[in-house]
Amino acid sequence: MKILCAPASPYSSKVRMAARYLELDATEIRVDTNAGPAILVDNNPLGKIPTVLTDDGVSVFDSVAIMHYFGRLKGKQLYPSKNGKRTEAEVLEALCDGICDCLLAIVYERRFRDEEKIHQPWIDRQWKKVVSGLNHLSVHLPKVGKKLHGGHFALAATLGYLDLRFKGQWEAEHSELIGWMRTFEKKFPAYSELKPQG
Ligand SMILES: N[C@@H](CCC(=O)N[C@@H](CS)C(=O)NCC(=O)O)C(=O)O
Known part of the structure; x- marks a missing residue:
């Protein structure tokens, strides 16, 4: 799995922390949204970060959808169950x-x-x-x-x-x-x- 992100981005920081907390196997790829590189705009029509590329070739955004995707990967450990x-x-x-x-x-x-x-x-x-x-x-x-x-x-x-x-x-x-x-x-x-x- 790849996380397209940038060091200053707060929404990226949120999902990077969650990935680390859940011990997910994720590679961070830094992208410059101003430059709009193909890896970003081809996977997220909004050209925004964070965007996650799953191992199955699916792209997931925005950060909230990513958080819930991560949570499901790890058996619902990212949000309280009650x-x-x-x-x-x-x-x-x-x-x-x-x-x-x-x-x-x-x-x-x-x-x-x-x-x-x-x-x-x-x-x-x-x-x-x-x-x-x-x-x-x-x-x-x-x-x-x-x-x-x-x-x-x-x-x-x-x-x-x-x-x-x-x-x-x-x-x-x-x-x-x-x-x-x-x-x-x-x-x-x-x-x-x-x-x-x-
Ligand atoms: N609601 C989105 C917001 C994402 C967002 O606005 N990210 C900023 C970077 S912190 C971005 O990609 N900006 C570039 C742009 O809007 O073109 C989320 O939660 O992921």
Whole structure:
């Protein structure tokens, strides 16, 4: 199995952590989405990462579909089996991925527009959602118990991405999340290697 990914991508980081946690036999292939290489666009019409190429020649995307695919490969070990806990984990993942969507919208607004066309109210609107999401997470800190699940990996990837691209803009108001990140790293030491990095 191959994971098409990039080191800075938070959704890639989430699925790379999950693959490592589940001890899957997966080869990471770094791709540059801007260049749109054939291996990516021929397998994912959206040209986005992460994209997984299975040994049976199937391509799987987006990151949520990949997480559930991984979970099924390993006998449902990536999400809690009880309904309530499972919903909690899935909603946590949705919230964290949603925060990443906002962060990416900000990064892309600055990266792809000419400076005079950058629309600050759009950036402010996205950032407001990020802060609201982080506030919610700070008061509903997910427990890191014996088993890790998809929601934990999503949160770890999101915080890692904030650390990479938005340093100094969120930590002071969300020290609980810094504490959470430390606890997570103790539980999953490969975090330092697999978190988003530039
Ligand atoms: N909802 C998708 C989002 C994937 C995504 O936006 N990935 C970014 C990199 S972090 C990407 O591929 N961007 C390139 C593009 O949008 O063209 C997922 O969860 O996998």
